[in-house]
Amino acid sequence: MSRQALILRYAGFAVLATLANLGVQRLVLLGGDSGIVFALAVGTGTLAGLVVKYVLDKRWIFFDDATGLRAHGRKFTLYTVMGIVTTAIFWGTETAFWLIWHTDAMRETGAVIGLMVGYVIKYNLDRRFVFTNARLGATP
Known part of the structure; x- marks a missing residue:
């Protein structure tokens, strides 16, 4: 894979992970606007984004089998x-x-x-x- 393709793929995966993070946050925030719900939204969103990015990086950036x-x-x-x-x-x-x-x-x-x-x-x-x-x- 060329350097440019790797950079584009890596950036695209960062965008996907960000969208997963924010999407999960929005879903959790449907449950209310208290501090506890906000903290839960940030935590679950971060975890979702982290898992998505890990799976994509592992397979499609580092080709780790x-x-x-x-x-x-x-x-x-x-x-x-x-x-x-x-x-x-x-x-x-x-x-x-x-x-x-x-x-x-x-x-x-x-x-x-x-x-x-x-x-x-x-x-x-x-x-x-x-x-x-x-x-x-x-x-x-």
Whole structure:
């Protein structure tokens, strides 16, 4: 797979995971608007997006054919930890832009920059630490 195809596929999967996250959040939020319902919506949405992205990345980005509960459990745990690291980059960049400029436009600019940097780092962390036995189609 070419580098460009890999980047487009990875970006497309990020969009799908985001849509899954937000879709699940909206479904849960139909149950009310309390703080508990909101926290449940964010948590279940995040989990849904994480699972969708893991399944797609495992199969279509890293071409990892490992099976079994043990292999999936270990990889999914590592995948989640790498996501925590890169989420901190995203949230940090978004927050920094908000604190500096105090506008929604700049906050969202920071969010987009943070997401782009985070996803590049996440790909490399996943390639190095999560999908170590995978057959890669390309190296961005």
